[in-house]
Amino acid sequence: MKKKTQRIASTLSFLIFLIVLTNCVPLMLNGDEYDEKTSPQSDGVIKTPKKTVHQEPLSTMATSYQSPTHQEKAYSDIQILRGINLGNALEAPNPGDWGVTIKQEYFQIIREAGFNAVRIPVRFSEHTGMEPTYLINEPFFELVDNVLNWGLGHGLAVILDFHHFSELMEDPIGEMDKFLAIWAQISERYQNFPANLYFELLNEPHHNLNAELWNDLIDKSIAVIRKRNPTRKILVGGVNFSDIDSLYELRLPEDDNLIATFHYYEPFTFTHQGASWELGSSTWLGTLWQGTRSEKREITLAFERAVNWSISNKVPVIIGEFGVINQADPTSRAKWIKFIVQEAERHNLGWLYWVFCSDFGIYDCQNKLWYEGVLDCLFPE
Ligand code: GLC
Numbered sequence: 001m002k003k004k005t006q007r008i009a010s011t012l013s014f015l016i017f018l019i020v021l022t023n024c025v026p027l028m029l030n031g032d033e034y035d036e037k038t039s040p041q042s043d044g045v046i047k048t049p050k051k052t053v054h055q056e057p058l059s060t061m062a063t064s065y066q067s068p069t070h071q072e073k074a075y076s077d078i079q080i081l082r083g084i085n086l087g088n089a090l091e092a093p094n095p096g097d098w099g100v101t102i103k104q105e106y107f108q109i110i111r112e113a114g115f116n117a118v119r120i121p122v123r124f125s126e127h128t129g130m131e132p133t134y135l136i137n138e139p140f141f142e143l144v145d146n147v148l149n150w151g152l153g154h155g156l157a158v159i160l161d162f163h164h165f166s167e168l169m170e171d172p173i174g175e176m177d178k179f180l181a182i183w184a185q186i187s188e189r190y191q192n193f194p195a196n197l198y199f200e201l202l203n204e205p206h207h208n209l210n211a212e213l214w215n216d217l218i219d220k221s222i223a224v225i226r227k228r229n230p231t232r233k234i235l236v237g238g239v240n241f242s243d244i245d246s247l248y249e250l251r252l253p254e255d256d257n258l259i260a261t262f263h264y265y266e267p268f269t270f271t272h273q274g275a276s277w278e279l280g281s282s283t284w285l286g287t288l289w290q291g292t293r294s295e296k297r298e299i300t301l302a303f304e305r306a307v308n309w310s311i312s313n314k315v316p317v318i319i320g321e322f323g324v325i326n327q328a329d330p331t332s333r334a335k336w337i338k339f340i341v342q343e344a345e346r347h348n349l350g351w352l353y354w355v356f357c358s359d360f361g362i363y364d365c366q367n368k369l370w371y372e373g374v375l376d377c378l379f380p381e
Helices: 002-030 058-064 069-074 104-113 138-153 166-170 176-189 211-226 244-249 293-313 330-346 374-378
Strands: 082-085 117-122 157-162 197-200 234-237 258-264 317-322 350-353
Touching (some): 104 138, 117 138, 117 350, 138 157, 138 176, 176 211, 211 244, 244 293, 258 293, 293 330, 330 350, 330 374
Parallel strands (some): 082 117, 117 157, 234 258, 317 350
């Protein structure tokens, strides 16, 4: 009798376990820790993104998703980057033109806030002599040296990023020699720098620099860098402004020290509302991001596509830029940033916020203050 009761009890608990499991598994697989109480996505958002939205059918992506532990393995030899971009400074046509001058004290502030990495965008192409040597102007190079040393001296990983070479986007074949000559000089100058200086080949390839030409240039420029920096980490983003789907168009050489990078600014009309350089973006002002189920799902699925690429290609991936302009509604901005970081961390994707101060900034360089509430979104707990 006692045995029978026990059998019934154990059958019942097994049934309860099954019911709980079938309810939980889809949530675990999709990673949807959605708040069921969130309001429906707002209508009336103008959808004219500069950066394209994925084309792969959602069903395929959801089922092909694999455990993030694979990505973890790909990361075994590098730390997970939690960084910030020191933009609008050395990638302006002339340093200071866009109101930001990098100061040594910033690195201390950044480090103390909890970041372990900085990305330094630099417009090298504006500071060279004429062909065939395209010698980089020495005082400009010294400015870059200082900034790199400040970052490294504060124990941060430093990504030196070649930014805004717009002539290359216009005329990839005509400007190829200049691109390679610049990399030969950077590579030589920093060959003895510590391993936590990383190189990033080119920010956001786009326009006439299509996948075929870019893949060819990736091979050539990596070969140039490898002559003097055989094992330095090199970051590479895809075409179309390095959106996630462009990862699938990358053809990388065999090299254990490459890291792929993508930029994430979706929904574009939300993150770039009122951006002076985006035509028509003033009409996007007021666009909210409420963290609805579908808004979150779009981000989760996008990151899963990046992780899947990483797993299939055995190359780690990081989010080299993501951010929201500070004209956006502060509550929406905080929610979006928090969710991006949460999803990035859950997928073991390193991340670098765009940008430290000015337009998309989270630090007020004049008053020397972090904007309220934003750091907590980047570093919860
Ligand atoms: C890209 C651009 C940079 C811009 C940022 C946000 O990195 O190069 O200038 O501020 O995206 O749009």
